[in-house]
Amino acid sequence: MPFHALYRNRQNEAPYLPRQWYLSDAEMLQWVGKDGVLIRRTDKLDPSMVRGMILHHPVGFIHEMKNSYTILVAAGLEPEVERVIVIKELMHCYFGPDGGGIFATDSQMALESHLQKFFGNSFALRSHATEAENKALWMALAVICPENTRVQYRAKAKDDPNAIQELAEELRIPLHQAKALLSPQFDSEIKSILQ
Amino acid sequence: MSDLNTLKNELFGDSNSAISDIKFYPGTSRENSIEEIAGTILAAIYDVKAGNGEAIDLSF
Numbered sequence: 121m122p123f124h125a126l127y128r129n130r131q132n133e134a135p136y137l138p139r140q141w142y143l144s145d146a147e148m149l150q151w152v153g154k155d156g157v158l159i160r161r162t163d164k165l166d167p168s169m170v171r172g173m174i175l176h177h178p179v180g181f182i183h184e185m186k187n188s189y190t191i192l193v194a195a196g197l198e199p200e201v202e203r204v205i206v207i208k209e210l211m212h213c214y215f216g217p218d219g220g221g222i223f224a225t226d227s228q229m230a231l232e233s234h235l236q237k238f239f240g241n242s243f244a245l246r247s248h249a250t251e252a253e254n255k256a257l258w259m260a261l262a263v264i265c266p267e268n269t270r271v272q273y274r275a276k277a278k279d280d281p282n283a284i285q286e287l288a289e290e291l292r293i294p295l296h297q298a299k300a301l302l303s304p305q306f307d308s309e310i311k312s313i314l315q
Numbered sequence: 316m317s318d319l320n321t322l323k324n325e326l327f328g329d330s331n332s333a334i335s336d337i338k339f340y341p342g343t344s345r346e347n348s349i350e351e352i353a354g355t356i357l358a359a360i361y362d363v364k365a366g367n368g369e370a371i372d373l374s375f
Contacts, residue, residue, distance in 0.1 A: 138373060138374050138375055139371075139374075139375065140373040158363075159370070159371050159373070160368030160369060160370065160371070161368060161369040161370075161371050162359045162362045162363060162368045162369070164355065164359045164361070164362040164367075165355055165359040166355040167342055167343060168342045168343050168344040169342040169344070169347045169351060169352045169355045170339055170340070170342050170352060170356060170359075171340045171341065171342055171343070172339065172340035173337060173338060173356065174336075174337070174338050175326075175334050175337045175360075176337070177332070177333075177334040177335065178331070178332055180332070181332060181334065181364075182364055183366070190363065192360070192363060195369070199375055202371070203375060205340045206371070208340060209340065212336065215336075218335065224335060224336040225337050225338065226334070226335050226336055227327060228323040228324075228326075228327045231322070231323055231326065231327070231337065232319065232349075234337075235352060236349055238339060239339075239341065239345075239347070239349060249338070252338060253339065256338065292375065
């Protein structure tokens, strides 16, 4: 998965990077290309139901646009939340031109199954598509924060109760996602992704 | 036609324009039906296809 190169490149950068950096990297993927991702905020997406999504589609799906990926985010979100959503959705570009094969939601039947399992919120109803959703979120967290910064903050958090808040502020992400970055689960998730 | 069926048809009904993947970031509530969720997804897609939607400042 080309995510490995992104992860490696990210380690050489500052702790905080704007979303444009992530978009520019994704647009260097051969199957994405320059101007390959259209990102729009819309008040038609109800944030109580869906806060963001990415579609991979033929050119022309959005009239007169040359993009083959479209990311939509709900209007009215906290900037930190919106930031994580856009980066998470960009991670799906790194699954490859076929969306990772078995991970792709690429038919009417797959879409209905995906909606039922992902939004049904039942752990017993996991699928390859819901696995891809979870994986993309961990991938996003892993490139939102360089590993050396994460290690520093994890050590600091042992003695300093404000460390997680400081990490959230430095990375400009929600507090609960800074907590996830420092959690033992992060280690196992990112190890699995990088294998 | 239900919103779910309309959404499935919008995304996959025409083999020449069918999408090859779609993924989501969940909402703040888990109390909505799949039909309601399909409705808001559909509305958002129609909105952007109509040329609406706001470009995002990616400097943050």
